[in-house]
Amino acid sequence: MKMPVPDAAIIARKAEIVRALQRLVPGEGVIGDPAGLIPFQSDGLSAYRQTPLAVVLPETVAQVSAVMAWCQANGVKVVPRGAGTSLSGGALPLTDGVVLGMAKFNRVLEVDLANRCAVVQPGVTNLAISAAVEADGFYYAPDPSSQIACTIGGNVAENSGGVHCLKYGLTTHNVLGCEIVLMSGEVVRLGGKGFDAAGYDLLGVVTGSEGLLGVVTEVTVRLLRKPQTARALLLGFPSVEAAGGAVGDIIAAGVIPAGLEMMDNPAIVAAEAFVHAGYPTECAALLIVELDGPEAECAELSAHVAELARARGATTIRTSASDAERLAFWAGRKAAFPAVGRLTPDYYCMDGTIPRRELPRVLAAIGEMSGRYGLRVANVFHAGDGNLHPLIMYDADKAGELEAAEAFGAEILKLCVAVGGVLTGEHGVGVEKRDLMGEMFSETDLACQQRVKCAFDPDLLLNPGKVFPRLHRCAELGRVHVHRGQTAFPELPRF
Amino acid sequence: MLDVAAPRTETPKTADEVAELVADANATGRRLEVVGGGTKRGVGAGVGGDAVISLAALDKVVDYAPEELVLTAQPGVTLAALEKLVAAHGQMLPFEPPRLARLLGTKGHATLGGTLAANLSGPRRLRAGAARDHLLGLSVVTGRGEVVKAGGKVVKNVTGYDLPKLIAGSWGTLAVMTEVTIKVLPAARTEATLLLFGLEGARAGEAMTLALNEPAEVSAAAHLPARTAARAPLKGSMSVTAVRLEGFAASVAARAEHLAQALKGFGRLERLDAEHSRAFWLQVREVEAFARDPRPLWRLSVPPAHGWRLGEALAGDLIYDWGGGLVWLLAESEPAAVRDAARALGGHAAVWRGEGSALAPVEGPLAALNARVKAAFDPNGVLNPGRMGAA
Numbered sequence: 020m021k022m023p024v025p026d027a028a029i030i031a032r033k034a035e036i037v038r039a040l041q042r043l044v045p046g047e048g049v050i051g052d053p054a055g056l057i058p059f060q061s062d063g064l065s066a067y068r069q070t071p072l073a074v075v076l077p078e079t080v081a082q083v084s085a086v087m088a089w090c091q092a093n094g095v096k097v098v099p100r101g102a103g104t105s106l107s108g109g110a111l112p113l114t115d116g117v118v119l120g121m122a123k124f125n126r127v128l129e130v131d132l133a134n135r136c137a138v139v140q141p142g143v144t145n146l147a148i149s150a151a152v153e154a155d156g157f158y159y160a161p162d163p164s165s166q167i168a169c170t171i172g173g174n175v176a177e178n179s180g181g182v183h184c185l186k187y188g189l190t191t192h193n194v195l196g197c198e199i200v201l202m203s204g205e206v207v208r209l210g211g212k213g214f215d216a217a218g219y220d221l222l223g224v225v226t227g228s229e230g231l232l233g234v235v236t237e238v239t240v241r242l243l244r245k246p247q248t249a250r251a252l253l254l255g256f257p258s259v260e261a262a263g264g265a266v267g268d269i270i271a272a273g274v275i276p277a278g279l280e281m282m283d284n285p286a287i288v289a290a291e292a293f294v295h296a297g298y299p300t301e302c303a304a305l306l307i308v309e310l311d312g313p314e315a316e317c318a319e320l321s322a323h324v325a326e327l328a329r330a331r332g333a334t335t336i337r338t339s340a341s342d343a344e345r346l347a348f349w350a351g352r353k354a355a356f357p358a359v360g361r362l363t364p365d366y367y368c369m370d371g372t373i374p375r376r377e378l379p380r381v382l383a384a385i386g387e388m389s390g391r392y393g394l395r396v397a398n399v400f401h402a403g404d405g406n407l408h409p410l411i412m413y414d415a416d417k418a419g420e421l422e423a424a425e426a427f428g429a430e431i432l433k434l435c436v437a438v439g440g441v442l443t444g445e446h447g448v449g450v451e452k453r454d455l456m457g458e459m460f461s462e463t464d465l466a467c468q469q470r471v472k473c474a475f476d477p478d479l480l481l482n483p484g485k486v487f488p489r490l491h492r493c494a495e496l497g498r499v500h501v502h503r504g505q506t507a508f509p510e511l512p513r514f
Numbered sequence: 515m516l517d518v519a520a521p522r523t524e525t526p527k528t529a530d531e532v533a534e535l536v537a538d539a540n541a542t543g544r545r546l547e548v549v550g551g552g553t554k555r556g557v558g559a560g561v562g563g564d565a566v567i568s569l570a571a572l573d574k575v576v577d578y579a580p581e582e583l584v585l586t587a588q589p590g591v592t593l594a595a596l597e598k599l600v601a602a603h604g605q606m607l608p609f610e611p612p613r614l615a616r617l618l619g620t621k622g623h624a625t626l627g628g629t630l631a632a633n634l635s636g637p638r639r640l641r642a643g644a645a646r647d648h649l650l651g652l653s654v655v656t657g658r659g660e661v662v663k664a665g666g667k668v669v670k671n672v673t674g675y676d677l678p679k680l681i682a683g684s685w686g687t688l689a690v691m692t693e694v695t696i697k698v699l700p701a702a703r704t705e706a707t708l709l710l711f712g713l714e715g716a717r718a719g720e721a722m723t724l725a726l727n728e729p730a731e732v733s734a735a736a737h738l739p740a741r742t743a744a745r746a747p748l749k750g751s752m753s754v755t756a757v758r759l760e761g762f763a764a765s766v767a768a769r770a771e772h773l774a775q776a777l778k779g780f781g782r783l784e785r786l787d788a789e790h791s792r793a794f795w796l797q798v799r800e801v802e803a804f805a806r807d808p809r810p811l812w813r814l815s816v817p818p819a820h821g822w823r824l825g826e827a828l829a830g831d832l833i834y835d836w837g838g839g840l841v842w843l844l845a846e847s848e849p850a851a852v853r854d855a856a857r858a859l860g861g862h863a864a865v866w867r868g869e870g871s872a873l874a875p876v877e878g879p880l881a882a883l884n885a886r887v888k889a890a891f892d893p894n895g896v897l898n899p900g901r902m903g904a905a
Contacts, residue, residue: 133723133819156729165902178672185669191676192647205879212817213638214839217862217874218884218902219688220646227672244729267581273604273700273762312731313772316765372668374582404670405582407679421532441673443664459673460663467662468675473607486674497893 020067020450022484025115029095036095040075040117043085050074050325052053059118062103062110063165063463064451066367066421067146071098071112073357076120078237080198080206083119087234090117096480099230101173104165106368107449108388109177109229109485116483118249119234121172127151128237134212135242136195139410141172141235145179150239150378157242160187163445168344172235178227180445182278182352185403189445191226193241199225199233212239230482232475246311249277250269250321251345254328255302255335259283261435262304263378265331266402272327274320278309279403280352283382286359286397287351293358296351299335305404307348355399356410357397363395363412367424371435375405384434392427392501394420406444407435433458448486470496521547523566525897529653529661529692535567536690537659539896548686548898550590550628553615557632557866558685558873558901560792567690569627576693580605583669584650585698586877589627589691591620596626602627606701609645610636616805618867619818625693636799637758640726640818641835646682656691657892667695680887683871688891702760705733706770707791708855709784710777714739717757719822721780722837725757728776730769735837736798737822742831745803753781758795771885798835801842810833810868812843818859827855876904 029036037051050056051073060068072095077083090097096116103110112118124140130152131137137159139148145166149158160180162418163169169179174190175197187193196210209222216222225232256262262281269276280297282290282305291298298305306328310320321338328336338347351358359366373381382398389396395412409431413424432442434460443452456465465487473493483490526532539546547563549555551570572588575596579585581604587596593611600606612634613624635644643883651665664677681689710721718737725732737755742752757773759766786794796805804811814824821838830845843863845852849870858864862874876884884902888895 037891131817131819132727133902134817135726178676180670180672188643188647189672191679201879201883207878207880207883209880211860213815213834213861214631214644214818214874215815215862217682217864218876219882220633220679220683221883221887223646223682224676226679227676244727246731247729249563249816268699271604272580273703275699302683312761313729313765313768315768316762318762319762335711370664372670374579374584374668376582401670405668406670430897439896440668443673444668444670445672452673456674459666463660464662465901467656467660467891468664468677471677471680471887474886474890 022069022113022450025113029115030072036117037073038094038347039089040073040086043089044075044077044082048076048078059100059103059112059120062105063109064106064108064111066415067111067450069112069114072115073288074118074120076123078123081201082298083200083234083236084204084206085198086119087202088150091202091204091480093479094478094480095193096483098482099176099234100142101176102425103168105168105177105447105449107447107451109447109449110428111450119307121234122171124172132242133158136212136239137242138237138239139171141175141238142170145169145171145174151241153259155224156245158245159240160193160243161190164356171238171240171389175226175235175238176230177447180406182280182401184329184401185303186275186277186281186417187243191223191369194222194226195241196237196239197225197235198221198237200233201233202478202481210239225461228488229449231472231486232481243311248314248317249309249311249342249345250317251339251348252308252321252324252328253335253337253348254306254308254333255299256304256306256333257302258333259304259382261331261333262306263375265333266375268331269324270325274324276308276403277311277489278307279401280307280310281376281400281402282352282355283398285395286355286399287396289358289362290351290355294350294354296347298351302335307352309345318420352399359397359412364414367411367428369407369409369411369428369431370446371432371440372404372406373435373438373440375402375506376436377440381407381434381438385431388427388430392423394424394427401444404444405440429455450485453486456486464501466496468493521563523568525568525571529572529655532567532690533659533661536655536706539565540894545899546896548690548890549627550631551592551622553613553618553620553622553624554628554632556618557871559871559903561898561901567624572692574626575599577838584667584695586693586695587626588669588693589625589831589892592623592655592802593626593629594623601701604701605698607648607696608638608642609648610638610799611645612636612799614714614779614800617801617811619806627877628692630682630691630694631684631686636654637736637795637835640735641731641733641838646679649678649682649694650680650697651695652678652691653693657897660691665695669697673887685758685889685901686743688897690897703790704763704766704788705758705760706766707756707758707786707794708770708773708777709786710780711764711784712752712784713737713755714753714820717780717827718753719819719838720736721755721777722757723819724776725773726837728773729753730759731761733760734756734795737834738803739825739832742803742833747797747802756794758791759863798833801833803833804831804842804844807844808847810861811846811866812845812863813866814841814843814856814861814863815839816841816856816859820859823859824855830851873902
């Protein structure tokens with residue numbers, strides 16, 4: 020993965036930059052020594068590592084603003100970072116850039132139950148928001164698997180999802196407002212506690228912008244009342260086609276489950292060996308269907324879902340009789356990644372989304388690729404919304420295996436796009452899928468997105484090297500002449 | 515009011531023709547007014563277009579996969595046609611799009627594109643989300659004349675910037691939609707509405723907040739003060755506060771029972787069956803009570819629990835939807851007074867009907883940022899100039 024060529028002049032100014040940052044963020048808020056920088060070398064995409072020039076850990080919005088303004092005035096790049104759990108390298112540092120860590124912004128500022136929202140600082144973890152309102156019977160819906168560690172600021176940057184997206188939406192559907200600091204140091208508020216904001220929906224485009232448009236310094240999230248009951252069904256099928264058919268039948272019956280997960284046989288076997296959840300290891304595919312709402316609804320719908328599964332030839336049909344049993348059904352699914360991790364020194368998690376009807380074809384193709392690349396794969400799948408997570412197993416110590424795993428992953432994602440899907444359902448583009456953007460978007464499409472970047476950050480100093488295969492200077496984009504949408508950037512290579 | 519007859523109207527039949535018209539306008543310095551069904555043409559600052567682009571001929575449903583919960587259509591398809599299509603498959607447009615033609619005194623049929631461009635959503639918005647939340651992807655011609663696509667055709671996608679959200683609610687000032695993909699959902703099997711009577715101001719706000727905070731999945735909450743309820747179509751004798759429940763029959767029954775208990779302290783409770791519930795929410799959605807009234811019509815967005823305070827701050831007739839978060843106001847008040855009242859609660863106000871119609875203004879560094887976003891899409895100010903104010 021190629022990152023932008025580091026600016027040697029900036030690296031040479033390191034001592035001066037660290038001193039300047041220390042003036043802006045006194046105390047222990049600036050890290051410049053090599054040992055102190057090591058923990059910041061990578062994020063959740065640990066195959067990529069770079070040592071940042073410096074790390075700054077501000078405590079106030081005024082400090083964030085001052086750091087950004089100084090960096091803009093001095094041409095220094097900034098990489099924002101929450102908990103560093105990105106699976107796509109969104110917080111991968113730059114050797115000539117400053118990492119702006121938001122960990123100290125860790126307070127819940129206000130819980131406003133009358134307006135069903137909470138105002139929190141960006142370094143508050145996803146789970147801590149729900150914990151803060153649990154006693155009142157509320158929760159924050161998006162639940163990425165890293166929710167114990169990942170922060171809400173990072174969730175906004177990545178538009179994070181989770182297993183309940185089909186019914187409750189992604190981050191973008193659950194955030195009412197935020198405050199961001201632009202690269203210029205200007206502080207702007209987008210949205211608020213009301214439903215609509217004046218002007219353009221900048222909150223909508225900032226959410227999921229992967230830290231390229233602004234640094235989030237405050238978030239107003241929507242809170243939901245916890246459902247009265249939740250019930251899960253564990254359904255085993257003799258084929259992927261049958262399980263996929265059952266998913267279609269459930270939705271056709273008008274049921275939108277709170278969670279609808281699928282695992283293929285290698286994933287079932289790995290999870291069962293790890294947590295002994297009682298999964299039927301002979302099944303080709305397993306579904307976990309979670310229903311929530313009033314008891315009457317859960318009872319009616321769980322019986323209906325069981326019937327639909329039976330009609331598709333399910334060989335295992337179990338309905339949770341208690342919350343403990345429901346959580347046991349989930350235990351295997353939630354442990355699927357570490358369970359696969361026990362089988363292999365390294366694994367690589369993909370994140371494409373496909374139209375659900377393409378599932379059998381895509382899984383068959385992944386099986387074929389697995390043979391061709393000589394790498395094992397286990398599939399877990401947010402079946403309700405078509406979001407695939409193939410886990411490619413490899414050994415980074417074996418020459419060429421990382422490259423083979425990456426090539427395998429890229430081939431899967433290209434297939435996702437080819438069948439009408441997308442490169443990433445919830446993990447983000449980051450550096451990981453950056454060079455695949457051309458599979459989904461034309462140069463004209465990408466130029467349009469990048470002009471939005473230029474409106475926020477004209478000097479391209481905020482988190483460069485992510486999302487866009489190539490960042491064009493904003494002045495260059497302004498000059499581009501397009502006639503009838505046909506001739507955009509003819510001089511550029513296609514990826 | 516706009517003189518609809520004056521400028522020439524172009525009715526492109528393909529995205530390429532739209533691109534040609536916009537490229538042409540850039541080359542010749544002409545400005546374009548973009549129109550779907552024309553039902554909201556009077557909303558926002560008057561558009562001084564030299565020509566009109568009507569999307570009426572781009573009215574096809576391109577692809578509809580009910581089992582994928584995804585529908586792709588051209589922007590000129592009418593909401594009526596679309597709702598008929600999805601209803602035939604037991605599905606709905608979750609954001610319950612309003613038409614508002616009668617309210618605004620306009621002719622024509624509201625379209626999908628126009629609804630998305632204005633980000634208009636009905637009573638269900640407080641539970642299901644807005645139009646913008648259901649726009650998964652689109653193809654547009656930007657103000658530069660470029661054909662651009664963004665988003666995707668699947669329900670879960672974070673690839674690239676979420677330009678669909680930016681273009682939703684931009685009132686045609688950034689780009690002309692040529693194809694959109696939206697998320698649809700199974701239609702509710704049944705519904706019921708609980709009505710409370712005679713509550714005023716704070717008490718009505720309390721009742722709605724209480725209902726919305728119960729684990730009852732309330733899908734709509736509205737309050738019509740006595741003077742509004744006395745108007746057609748309700749012609750009632752006192753204020754009405756309403757909450758709606760939707761879903762499977764057993765679930766609706768259970769939740770109605772639960773809510774009736776929770777709302778016991780608010781006086782007599784009446785329950786509307788599915789048919790009457792539908793009729794009630796249709797008139798709320800369409801703001802029927804305020805149709806054909808000569809006074810200026812305001813649309814205010816405020817934090818929902820505080821909505822009722824507007825009734826104390828402002829003289830006029832009001833309708834509270836979205837649990838108090840959306841307030842329609844008929845009043846002769848000074849515009850500054852209305853805007854200040856909304857701002858004081860952390861919201862904003864727009865004039866939707868009448869002289870001086872204007873969407874809510876944006877101020878400070880945010881205004882400059884809005885202007886830069888406009889310039890990124892439409893540097894020559896070709897599309898719907900002035901409609902959103904300075905942007």
